[in-house]
Amino acid sequence: MTDSPGPGSFADINEKVGEEWEAETTPYERVREVISRTYSPVSPETIADDARTSPKTARKHLEALADEGFVTTSTSETGGTLYQRSAESLVVEQAADILSEVSTDDLRERVADMRETVREYQNEFGVESPEELSVAATNDVLSGTGTESETIDEETLREWQTTRRNLAFANAALSIANAQKFVTDDTQPSSGSVSPS
Structure with a gap:
């Protein structure tokens, strides 16, 4: 009988996959991929975490995607900009x-x-x-x-x-x-x- 992997093994696998994704893609590609599955407003920091990039870089790419019509923006209660996939795209x-x-x-x-x-x-x-x-x-x-x-x-x-x-x-x-x-x-x-x- 084999031992099943512990929770730490899955975390290691997820991290490895994330590292490979980061190595094989540009920050723009990662931001676009993450926002393509984001249907409710989120902060650029949230997108940055998921896209493995900085909030400043994520914001820059999100603004470009908003200019293209791929993303829509709204304002949070604190006045920050939130982003989500546009219904039109x-x-x-x-x-x-x-x-x-x-x-x-x-x-x-x-x-x-x-x-x-x-x-x-x-x-x-x-x-x-x-x-x-x-x-x-x-x-x-x-x-x-x-x-x-x-x-x-x-x-x-x-x-x-x-x-x-x-x-x-x-x-x-x-x-x-x-x-x-x-x-x-x-x-x-x-x-x-x-x-x-």
Whole structure:
């Protein structure tokens, strides 16, 4: 029988992996990687710790990422700047991932299917969104017109929310694909154009 490694062994492994990551990447790459998974506002010091760099360096790269639109900023209660991944950059990234895996024709079909599924939920429950359904059910229970036994099936609620989220990302992907098509079409010379001599 072998002895299982103690907690110190895991700490050593984590430190070794961290050292390798630091040696193989630039501070900018590490800051970008850390902030790419940061969805709530944090200080540059927090990012610096995770990215194995100084707060000054982290702040410099976070400001550059904010200028690019990859990061958004807010002000803390003490007046400091906080950083987090921007929703827009996440949407663009998700849309690009979708386009790399699914053809635009298939995506159009999936969008139509998801729209129909959302319409079915709306018709079944008589509200526009799962959030409205939750509020309506709570109001019914509080007003005495509903009972606890009439609570919404959580799985159905999650499926509706997931479908709406996936539909939003798919629509974004289609919009990007259409925009790319127009850019590509605009850069092609038209058949009636005269080439410069």
